[in-house]
Every structure is written in structure tokens, then in C-alpha cells.
Amino acid sequence: xxxxxxxxxxxxxxxxxxxxxxxxxxxxxxxxxxxxxxxxxxxxxxxxxxxxxxxxxxxxxxxxxxxxxxxxxxxxxxxxxxxxxxxxxxxxxxxxxxxxxxxxxxxxxxxxxxxxxxxxxxxxxxxxxxxxxxxxxxxxxxxxxxxxxxxxxxxxxxxxxxxxxxxxxxxxxxxxxxxxxxxxxxxxxxxxxxxxxxxxxxxxxxxxxxxxxxxxxxxxxxx
Amino acid sequence: xxxxxxxxxxxxxxxxxxxxxxxxxxxxxxxxxxxxxxxxxxxxxxxxxxxxxxxxxxxxxxxxxxxxxxxxxxxxxxxxxxxxxxxxxxxxxxxxxxxxxxxxxxxxxxxxxxxxxxxxxxxxxxxxxxxxxxxxxxxxxxxxxxxxxxxxxxxxxxxxxxxxxxxxxxxxxxxxxxxxxxxxxxxxxxxxxxxxxxxxxxxxxxxxxxxxxxxxxxxxxxx
Numbered sequence: 001x002x003x004x005x006x007x008x009x010x011x012x013x014x015x016x017x018x019x020x021x022x023x024x025x026x027x028x029x030x031x032x033x034x035x036x037x038x039x040x041x042x043x044x045x046x047x048x049x050x051x052x053x054x055x056x057x058x059x060x061x062x063x064x065x066x067x068x069x070x071x072x073x074x075x076x077x078x079x080x081x082x083x084x085x086x087x088x089x090x091x092x093x094x095x096x097x098x099x100x101x102x103x104x105x106x107x108x109x110x111x112x113x114x115x116x117x118x119x120x121x122x123x124x125x126x127x128x129x130x131x132x133x134x135x136x137x138x139x140x141x142x143x144x145x146x147x148x149x150x151x152x153x154x155x156x157x158x159x160x161x162x163x164x165x166x167x168x169x170x171x172x173x174x175x176x177x178x179x180x181x182x183x184x185x186x187x188x189x190x191x192x193x194x195x196x197x198x199x200x201x202x203x204x205x206x207x208x209x210x211x212x213x214x215x216x217x218x219x220x221x222x223x
Numbered sequence: 224x225x226x227x228x229x230x231x232x233x234x235x236x237x238x239x240x241x242x243x244x245x246x247x248x249x250x251x252x253x254x255x256x257x258x259x260x261x262x263x264x265x266x267x268x269x270x271x272x273x274x275x276x277x278x279x280x281x282x283x284x285x286x287x288x289x290x291x292x293x294x295x296x297x298x299x300x301x302x303x304x305x306x307x308x309x310x311x312x313x314x315x316x317x318x319x320x321x322x323x324x325x326x327x328x329x330x331x332x333x334x335x336x337x338x339x340x341x342x343x344x345x346x347x348x349x350x351x352x353x354x355x356x357x358x359x360x361x362x363x364x365x366x367x368x369x370x371x372x373x374x375x376x377x378x379x380x381x382x383x384x385x386x387x388x389x390x391x392x393x394x395x396x397x398x399x400x401x402x403x404x405x406x407x408x409x410x411x412x413x414x415x416x417x418x419x420x421x422x423x424x425x426x427x428x429x430x431x432x433x434x435x436x437x438x439x440x441x442x443x444x445x446x
Contacts, residue, residue: 089433089436095432114412166337201434205426210312212422218313219420
């Protein structure tokens, strides 16, 4: 999820497009894919809005940032809008992704089937543990982090997932930066220091729970 | 992370406090905890800002939503500000948390040590798989989902983590709602339909990668 904090999500949306809009595009895409799996060929902003708890006007306004979509009297052709949103998000082609850290979380991420459907494929895993380096995990080869630059260049990897312990995260990020990474999804609960030309999105699970806690506590107080 | 989309994070911050501010509070807390672990007793908004890529003024403005903090000539006493922020976030006392779904992701979450430090403890796990129900995973007892209401009442559980496959997520959420849950952290890549009095924060890992993709693609186009 995207917010205005510097580290949890240091996205720079193109001029004029709020980050919340880009985040909702992902939700529209997810919902459209579910509709097509259910066999629907067309939908409307009203229907999509109902599924997402939004108004149709909000959806039309969000999409209007990127052009004109849909047809009078028909609505949106699901497959077409899926292609268009993937094109906007940059996921029309599959991104090869590096995973750094093959501990519990790393393994869980490798087993997660949801990435490929949405245009991401982990093609290389990196670790420093000689017990796993040289092996395969979930069918993906595990390299030593010393090989980052070579493997990333060979496999044209631009995005990486960091799933190492907090104490190792900055070093992993530094190595990724040296190897030319352009975007990092960081699961370590630390603030990474990165050059301005590297984008980072952070997922700190404790922070998610804290936000939930705050909402629950304050809802009860206000009730 | 928190955004304005309806499902990824349906938080309702108290009147007048932007969600981004609450999210940054979590970042301040995380950074302050790191400072105290490093042995520091006091810090300043300027120093905190440097660590987080923010201005000191931003930090002072954020904190001002909740009262007055810090001392002239001293700055913030780290332990005191930690206590104050935890109080604001509602994490002064540890929340007992339920985890629904003990697949790969659920197990990774159970092994994650970062929750307890920040005031969350998974005290009960729920699943439908009779191979795990009745056993313990990472020392936490696994119950059948039919026991949700009883166990949640006994253990005073108000927050839950949903880590089941997409197709099972709404049903899991429905059961949690019946059992009186107040907040759900949802890892399933689906839009949950929940009553207004239940708060949800969603973490869809593919969406995080999509946001990264968008930023990388557009940065390059704009460069």
C-alpha cells in the first residue's frame, strides 16, 4: 500500500497523478481479473465500484488521468481494460525479479503463486548461507550475494525483494544498488538509505498492525 | 502502509488526523526503538528527520496532532516518546492476535520476531486442516475455525491476521466477524466485504510490486 511517508513507500508518481490513484489502479486490475475468471466480458464503473466500496465516479476520475476507457452503452471490456491498466502499471511484460534472503519469509514469498499472474517472476535468489547457495528453492536457483551484479545483468533484473533480517537489510540494499537495481520491495523493518534513483516500497508487518490498532482504539473512543 | 484506497486500508483515522501522519508515527516509533537499542537516551526532530528522510518540522507538525512532546534544549527523551507514541497507537499493552491460516505465509508470520517487540502476540492459530488442528506451530496452539468465537472470547482477541488462500478469505473474514473481531490484517489478494465496524488493512504483495513497477517505468520515461 502506498502512503505519504518517506520510507514505507518512496514512490514518485508521475507529475499530477496522486499515489492513491496508482494504488487504486492495482485494485481495479485485481478486481477485473477476478471478473474475467468468473466469465464476465464487460463491466461498468458502477459495478466495479460496488465491488470495491467506491463510487463509479471515483473510478472514472482515476482512469481519466491516463486516457479514455470504456464504451457508451457497454461499459468496460474487461480484457481490454486489464491490458490497458497493465500497460499503465508497466506490467504488460513480466518483470524478472531477484529475491535476497531465503529464510522463512523468503521461502513463503517463493511459494506465493500470486506474483506471476500479475507480471512478476522471481528468477534468482541470493543469500550468504553456503548451505543454500548453489541449490534451488522452489525451483529457483540460489546464488551467493557476491554474484548479484553478474546475475542481475545476465537476467536483466531491475526489481528486487529484500527479505533478510533487519541487521542485514542495508548491506543487501547497498549491494543491490551497486548491481544497478532500480526498485526494491523491502520487508525488513528498517529504513533503507538509498540513492534518489532507486525506488523503494516497504512492507513492515508490525506497522500494518499498529495502524490497525490505532484505528480500532480510536473508533471505540469515538463511538 | 496506508493509502486512500478503500480496501487496501480502510482505516478511519480520528477526525483531523491524516492517515499518513499515523503511518509516520509508526516510523518514528521504529526509529526511536533502534536509537534506544543503540544506547541513545535523547534525540531531536532534526536527527529523527535525517534518519527518515524527513524535515524536523514535519515530525514536529505530526506530533503536534497529539499534544506537546520534547523539552527545550534537550529534544525528545527516547523512552518517553516511545511510550507516548505507543499510547497513541494503542500498543502500550500487548494485543493478543489470532492468525487464520497456517500455510507457508502463516508459518512465516509466526516465525517473525518483529511483532512482539511492537506490542502484538499471536496467541491462537486457526485452520481447517485436520492435520494441523490440535497441534502447535511455533509453540502456538492450532484450533479449528469452528472454535473461533470461543477462543477469541476466552483470550480476549480483537485483532486477526488472515493468511488463507484468496478463495477462502471472505469465508474466514465472515467467521471472524461473527466471532466479534474488530480489525483484520488481510494478506489474501481479494477485496473483503466487511461491516463498517470492522477495520481492515490489506497487504497484497503483487500490488506492492505493481506500485514499484509503475514508479520505475515512469521515472525512466520522465528522466
